[in-house]
Amino acid sequence: MAIPRLAAGGRWRVEAMRSLGEPLLLWFTRGQGRITVGGVTRGYGAHNAIFIPAGVMHGFEVGAQSFGTAIFFGPDSSAALPREPQHLRIRDAAPQAELSGLIDNIQRELESHRPGHDRAADLHLGLLCVWLERQSALAAEEAGRPDAARRLARAYADLLERDFRSGQGVADFARTLGVTPTHLTRVCNRTCGRSASDLLHDRVTFEARRMLSETRLPVARISESLGFTSAAYFTRAFQHRTGTTPTDFRRKG
Known part of the structure; x- marks a missing residue:
């Protein structure tokens, strides 16, 4: 392709x-x-x-x-x-x-x-x-061998891909990796020019967009599947990242 x-x-x-x-x-x-x-x-x-x-x-x-x-x-x-x-x-x-x-x-x-x-x-x-x-x-x-920063960034990306639906925040992922949230964010900024939080929210937002465009699941179900505590919180977070509500995004196709 x-x-x-x-x-x-x-x-x-x-x-x-x-x-x-x-x-x-x-x-x-x-x-x-x-x-x-x-x-x-x-x-x-x-x-x-x-x-x-x-x-x-x-x-x-x-x-x-x-x-x-x-x-x-x-x-x-x-x-x-x-x-x-x-x-x-x-x-x-x-x-x-x-x-x-x-x-x-x-x-x-x-x-x-x-x-x-x-x-x-x-x-x-x-x-x-x-x-x-x-x-x-x-x-x-x-x-040669990748440096420690790249190894940590890769470990975070792998963990994020596995657990991005869990509702965990950067502090939870950092704890699992045995580092502080500040250090994890510093490493992500160094290796990819984006914060650990940006990577997390970007991954969740992509999945939300995919589910809204490729499935007919209700917004509340999508919200729950992505670890949000309520559909209202999901709607606010989605609108903040994309500039549109989940319902409007789905309607526009």
Whole structure:
């Protein structure tokens, strides 16, 4: 899928913090912006390949000039994929062309009706996984071990993704991680330019928007499922973050 199409239905679908139930590879071939994966924000540009495992919280800007391809591996994929997020800056022309060629081959087979096209697409996908493995190994040699701040930010992002529906606040998450709320916020500001509270509220707001646009659950049920103590409190919080009430957001589609 072309990356700009991910924002169809609203930029919040890509910019807000959320996770997917399947692995995702973003291959940017043009443009630039910022992407946050697992609590760490980096700039991206042309010829950046960003792999995001299932369940990892992320969000990114899609600028007017941004273009590339998003590869969804499916929730039941048996492909041999990295366990950790990868942000690969592919500087050499040969691996750039190799990845673009693999993506083109996969898309061509999926769109064809020739005998064995599914099997052929799977074989090309296997080669893409090998490409990811090789480029990830090269990047790991250059990067070395992540520092303590990035490890804490990643731990917070993972915990947040697991428990954002619980109604817990930043102080509760910080206690679980064994740090103070002030230190956690300082680390988040350093690694992604946003406070721990912003990340929490952004994740909850994305889920609220998704449920309002993709389900017919009553607002009160959505409020309860996201850990709010009342529908009125949920409405005030949603309006503060989005500028509109849940009912108006749903009505506008």
